[in-house]
Amino acid sequence: MAVLGIDIGGTGMKGGLVDIESGELISERFRLPTPKKRDPEAMADRFKEIVDHFGYEGPIGVGFPTIIKNGICGSQGNLHKKWKGLNVSDVFAEKTGQDVVVVNDADAAAYATMEYGVGKGEMGLVLMITIGTGIGSGAFYNGALIPNFELGQIPYKKHKKIEEWTSASAKEREKLSLEEWAVRFNKFLKITNLLIAPDLIILGGGLSKEWDHYAHLIDSPVRIKPAALRNNAGIVGAAAAAFRLL
Numbered sequence: 363m364a365v366l367g368i369d370i371g372g373t374g375m376k377g378g379l380v381d382i383e384s385g386e387l388i389s390e391r392f393r394l395p396t397p398k399k400r401d402p403e404a405m406a407d408r409f410k411e412i413v414d415h416f417g418y419e420g421p422i423g424v425g426f427p428t429i430i431k432n433g434i435c436g437s438q439g440n441l442h443k444k445w446k447g448l449n450v451s452d453v454f455a456e457k458t459g460q461d462v463v464v465v466n467d468a469d470a471a472a473y474a475t476m477e478y479g480v481g482k483g484e485m486g487l488v489l490m491i492t493i494g495t496g497i498g499s500g501a502f503y504n505g506a507l508i509p510n511f512e513l514g515q516i517p518y519k520k521h522k523k524i525e526e527w528t529s530a531s532a533k534e535r536e537k538l539s540l541e542e543w544a545v546r547f548n549k550f551l552k553i554t555n556l557l558i559a560p561d562l563i564i565l566g567g568g569l570s571k572e573w574d575h576y577a578h579l580i581d582s583p584v585r586i587k588p589a590a591l592r593n594n595a596g597i598v599g600a601a602a603a604a605f606r607l608l
């Protein structure tokens with residue numbers, strides 16, 4: 363069965379049709395930039411453009427870059443403040459006329475890697491970190507999701523949240539080399555290890571694709587694996603969540 367998964371980030375909105383049995387993307391990935399204002403109206407319009415691109419009718423799974431509880435946005439994240447408190451599922455469902463299931467984007471990515479990817483069969487505390495506009499984190503303990511882990515929100519030095527210092531967008535904004543950024547990311551992983559002592563860390567999001575080029579700069583007591591699904595984990599996990607939760 364093919365389900366449309368849409369991974370919404372602060373920079374891009376990406377969709378793809380996912381075969382729920384195998385977890386494979388069975389269409390081209392279609393990406394549009396997130397509207398500059400990042401507000402509900404403009405993002406809902408863009409969302410519909412993605413659905414229309416696929417000519418898709420059926421349940422849609424969405425990974426959304428904020429705390430999500432029962433479809434409701436619980437934090438502003440890197441989006442417009444109007445999102446907070448809104449029922450995100452309803453916003454997209456009303457716009458498209460389809461059933462929509464929304465989960466946190468990093469939880470979706472974690473779900474994909476646990477179900478189909480390098481996390482399959484891994485027990486203990488498995489932590490997925492997504493490195494994009496923000497830093498997302500999705501945690502599984504003995505195969506069950508602990509939703510809405512928000513490790514990117516840890517205050518650090520003069521930053522209100524550490525993701526302002528160590529995300530892919532921080533790298534871009536401050537024009538850091540991959541090496542300079544990796545030193546920061548290594549620090550973030552050290553803090554993470556001290557706080558929650560995971561058994562395995564899986565990396566996803568844009569900068570996970572570069573893993574082979576900075577792995578030597580990361581000094582972690584815990585195993586680290588890049589997600590084989592790399593940047594598509596969010597799309598796959600969102601579709602799988604829709605299939606599971608509807």
Ligand code: BGC
Pocket residue numbers: 371372426427428429437439440466467468492494495496497498499512514515525
């Ligand atoms: C948000 C998280 C989200 C992450 C990645 C952070 O700013 O607080 O909920 O998972 O960005 O998009």
